[in-house]
Amino acid sequence: MTNATTKPTVATVWLDGCSGCHMSFMDLDERLMTLAGLVDILHSPVVDSKEFPQNVDLTLVEGAVSSEEDLHKANIIRARSKYVIAMGDCAVTGNVPAMRNYWDRSDLFDRAYVENAQEPVSPEARKALLPLAVVPPLRPHATPLHEVIKVDLYLPGCPPPADAIWFVLTELLAGRVPNAMSVSRFGK
Amino acid sequence: MTSAVSSGESITLKIDDKDISCRSGETILAVARENNIDIPTLCFMEGLSVWGGCRLCLVEVAGSPKLQAACATVCTEGMNVVTASPRLKEYRKMIVEMLFAERNHVCSVCVSNGHCELQDMAVKLEIDHVRFPYRYPHLQVDNSHDRARMDHNRCILCTRCVRVCAEIEGAHTKDVKGRGVLAAIIHDLDQPWGESETCTSCGKCVNVCPTGALTHRGTAVGEMQKKTDFLPYLTLMRRTES
Numbered sequence: 001m002t003n004a005t006t007k008p009t010v011a012t013v014w015l016d017g018c019s020g021c022h023m024s025f026m027d028l029d030e031r032l033m034t035l036a037g038l039v040d041i042l043h044s045p046v047v048d049s050k051e052f053p054q055n056v057d058l059t060l061v062e063g064a065v066s067s068e069e070d071l072h073k074a075n076i077i078r079a080r081s082k083y084v085i086a087m088g089d090c091a092v093t094g095n096v097p098a099m100r101n102y103w104d105r106s107d108l109f110d111r112a113y114v115e116n117a118q119e120p121v122s123p124e125a126r127k128a129l130l131p132l133a134v135v136p137p138l139r140p141h142a143t144p145l146h147e148v149i150k151v152d153l154y155l156p157g158c159p160p161p162a163d164a165i166w167f168v169l170t171e172l173l174a175g176r177v178p179n180a181m182s183v184s185r186f187g188k
Numbered sequence: 189m190t191s192a193v194s195s196g197e198s199i200t201l202k203i204d205d206k207d208i209s210c211r212s213g214e215t216i217l218a219v220a221r222e223n224n225i226d227i228p229t230l231c232f233m234e235g236l237s238v239w240g241g242c243r244l245c246l247v248e249v250a251g252s253p254k255l256q257a258a259c260a261t262v263c264t265e266g267m268n269v270v271t272a273s274p275r276l277k278e279y280r281k282m283i284v285e286m287l288f289a290e291r292n293h294v295c296s297v298c299v300s301n302g303h304c305e306l307q308d309m310a311v312k313l314e315i316d317h318v319r320f321p322y323r324y325p326h327l328q329v330d331n332s333h334d335r336a337r338m339d340h341n342r343c344i345l346c347t348r349c350v351r352v353c354a355e356i357e358g359a360h361t362k363d364v365k366g367r368g369v370l371a372a373i374i375h376d377l378d379q380p381w382g383e384s385e386t387c388t389s390c391g392k393c394v395n396v397c398p399t400g401a402l403t404h405r406g407t408a409v410g411e412m413q414k415k416t417d418f419l420p421y422l423t424l425m426r427r428t429e430s
């Protein structure tokens with residue numbers, strides 16, 4: 001796929017979220033056809049491209065920044081996007097992924113991978129149970145997107161209703177800055 | 189009580205450029221609301237004593253270098269009050285953002301989602317994100333009472349529960365311990381709520397709580413709706429009786 005296009009380019013990314021915000025995006029239903037006529041969606045969980053492209057006009061980010069990989073992706077997104085929208089409460093506030101923040105990571109791992117999953121094991125065997133290789137390391141806290149990169153627009157909601165996503169996208173495409181709080185709120 | 193101390197003498201003042209007359213002893217908040225001028229509040233509740241703690245009702249008074257809490261400031265002759273300005277709006281936003289950052293509000297999984305005064309305040313003040321870093325304190329949920337639940341993660345320390353319990357129910361089960369970010373609502377001598385000997389299980393605290401901090405047991409996400417109509421009724425009855 002090339003970027004040789006006159007239509008605005010859009011990307012959507014899924015960090016530490018439940019995919020609900022993308023589900024809400026899919027709930028645009030037939031408006032997705034209209035959107036496809038207005039913009040080029042270059043990169044998204046629903047588009048088969050592995051690398052985040054250069055020169056994206058507008059990127060919608062779902063999910064909190066939870067792992068080192070999320071942070072890496074967030075930095076790439078910011079460097080290559082003109083306008084970044086934090087889509088949904090996880091990206092805006094940390095929301096459910098940030099509920100782990102009250103505990104230390106090693107306690108969390110013990111709870112999830114040892115206590116709840118296995119009979120008591122030796123310290124060596126315990127180490128083998130923890131997800132310390134291959135998967136990206138967890139950061140101490142899952143944080144809102146704006147704590148690691150500059151965000152241009154916040155669209156709260158869990159998930160933001162499809163109508164709210166549509167309102168924000170169409171307003172931006174018309175060259176206006178939408179007031180997302182007129183169509184959504186924390187926990188909507 | 190906002191108008192309990194009125195002496196009847198008439199005074200005139202300006203609120204947001206509007207000429208208004210009221211009786212001496214009335215607060216700026218009471219007079220503004222009587223005249224359909226909206227001043228946001230969280231700790232204030234008609235029928236309970238004035239606390240002046242949330243600071244959302246701060247207003248500008250001409251001639252005073254400091255902002256004044258409208259709920260706790262009595263109107264004086266010739267006063268010139270501004271209730272809405274870019275500076276006030278910015279301060280109010282900061283206050284509410286700090287309330288969100290101070291404890292763990294996760295609206296999407298809160299029993300009060302959709303019926304919460306803090307959430308409504310965020311909408312009213314157009315708070316679409318919190319600019320302060322969240323603190324993520326490790327706080328408890330007190331599930332010991334057989335009818336109600338106290339979730340410290342969602343408490344904004346408005347003290348409405350403390351006041352309704354002491355002033356209306358007369359039990360004074362609740363109080364505040366600690367200072368600053370360590371402040372917390374307690375029961376009796378900082379015991380589990382269910383072990384309190386003074387709590388009458390009347391449920392008034394649950395109903396005046398503006399957030400999901402005090403809820404009935406057995407409520408799921410979004411199910412908790414508060415009923416506050418008992419309060420003006422009880423206050424009125426007591427005033428007429430005395």
Ligand code: SF4
Binds near residue numbers: 020022096296
């Ligand atoms: S905001 Fe809600 S719907 Fe969106 S990813 Fe987070 S949990 Fe899922």
Ligand code: SF4
Binds near residue numbers: 294299307342
């Ligand atoms: S108490 Fe209100 S603001 Fe806090 S999490 Fe619950 S709904 Fe949200």
Ligand code: SF4
Binds near residue numbers: 349397398
């Ligand atoms: S429990 Fe509710 S009413 Fe009591 S101080 Fe906290 S927020 Fe206010």
